[in-house]
Amino acid sequence: MKNLPHKTIERLSQYRRALLLCHAKGMTYIYSHEIAKIQHITAVQVRRDIMLIGYTGTLRKGYNVKELIDLIGQIIDSKEGINVCIVGIGNLGRAITNYFSGKRTKLSIVAVFDVDKGKVGKKYYGIECFDIADLTKVIKEKKIEIAIMTVPGEDAPMISDILVKAGIIGMLNYTPKPVNVPKEVYLEEYDMITSLEKVAFFVKTH
Amino acid sequence: MKNLPHKTIERLSQYRRALLLCHAKGMTYIYSHEIAKIQHITAVQVRRDIMLIGYTGTLRKGYNVKELIDLIGQIIDSKEGINVCIVGIGNLGRAITNYFSGKRTKLSIVAVFDVDKGKVGKKYYGIECFDIADLTKVIKEKKIEIAIMTVPGEDAPMISDILVKAGIIGMLNYTPKPVNVPKEVYLEEYDMITSLEKVAFFVKTH
DNA sequence: TAGATTGTTAATCGATTAACAATC
DNA sequence: TAGATTGTTAATCGATTAACAATC
Secondary structure (H helix, E strand, O other): OOOOOHHHHHHHHHHHHHHHHHHHOOOOEEOHHHHHHHHOOOHHHHHHHHHHOOOOOEOOOEEEHHHHHHHHHHHHOOOOOEEEEEEOOOHHHHHHHHHHOOOOOOEEEEEEEEOOOOOOOOEEOOEEEEEHHHHHHHHHHOOEEEEEEOOOHHHHHHHHHHHHHHOOOEEEEOOOOOOOOOOOOEEEEOOHHHHHHHHHHHHHOO | OOOOOHHHHHHHHHHHHHHHHHHHOOOOEEOHHHHHHHHOOOHHHHHHHHHHOOOOOEOOOEEEHHHHHHHHHHHHOOOOOEEEEEEOOOHHHHHHHHHHOOOOOOEEEEEEEEOOOOOOOOEEOOEEEEEHHHHHHHHHHOOEEEEEEOOOHHHHHHHHHHHHHHOOOEEEEOOOOOOOOOOOOEEEEOOHHHHHHHHHHHHHOO
16 A cells, blocks of 8 residues: 555544444444544545545445455555564553453464563463563564553663564553664654643643 | 644653653753654754743753743643543553652642442542542542543443533543543543554554 | 535645754 | 854645535
């Protein structure tokens, strides 16, 4: 697929999430304005995104829910599937692991890691916990390509370096500490405090 | 303060986070390119954001760390402070509560809520847990203006309605289910699965 | 048919970056 | 002075929205 805008990729993921719910409810067709309503955006934007991925709806009936789900899958999922690990199985690590378990067939959490020896060997939502000292070995053995960091902020830079050396090519950093990775590694950082401060700011200014 | 771009607000929050660390390390001045490096952005962007809030650095010395921290505080914090609650004290709710406790003086988590009677009355990181049935009452009593939803997705729409009726003016929705709020309420939604799918997509396309 | 919908181009809006003057 | 830095305008880039043709 050519060059889809970053924002379109994000929205496609959200459309799919919404469409899966609609599909489960037995809906077969959906209008652009219905998708728009769910996502708090405009119907034009939905139609434009769908146009960009080359799908065509039916005039007066809208889009076929199942077909659209499948097409979005073809665009954003990788064919072979990608293995993911969670580094740091504290509250946040557990939340993500639980949240995710069994939700997407093409993305699998195949290992979680922690420093705490009391956690090593246990299973979290069906996923085995390994010693963080074995990061490199397990990442290679299990062919893990994406890591989600949920360790304490002060450990983030060091863990990040180990992950990069172990061959990770995508990283999601949920610690409050920004990390540096080489440009070949795709990095996404998210800080909950920033989100909350943003809400607080816009609440203030109505 | 006039109309700062949304993206600038986000970055100001991040600059402050980084500056606080620098300040703690004893740094008194910082260059725009140093801030840029930490945040993975360009020095021009940092200078432009700082220009927008009306601060002026010193040529050849950079910006005064303490002054900049204080000025960002004046811009993004509200003078009186804002009370926040967490609705749903599962893994994610606990992660945020812990993460946040004592980090910002102007934003305080003053209550957490859950349906589980076993959790009600207990304290989580120093914050009392209330029965979700008492949402409205507690929100009014404690003058809570912002709610962070970390309940299971299927409960999100109903809880959201209750929160809005109780007078919440800002909401952060961490459930995978989008909710609808009246336009007077500022809503921010974040779905971890979308973030992960985005990373997976860009990893695939190098 | 009239009304509702999709598909698409062009216009607009918002955000980033390039370019450069000022100056310590 | 030369080099490094800040501050700021103008240009560019990217994303959204307006406008409208097509048609069931």
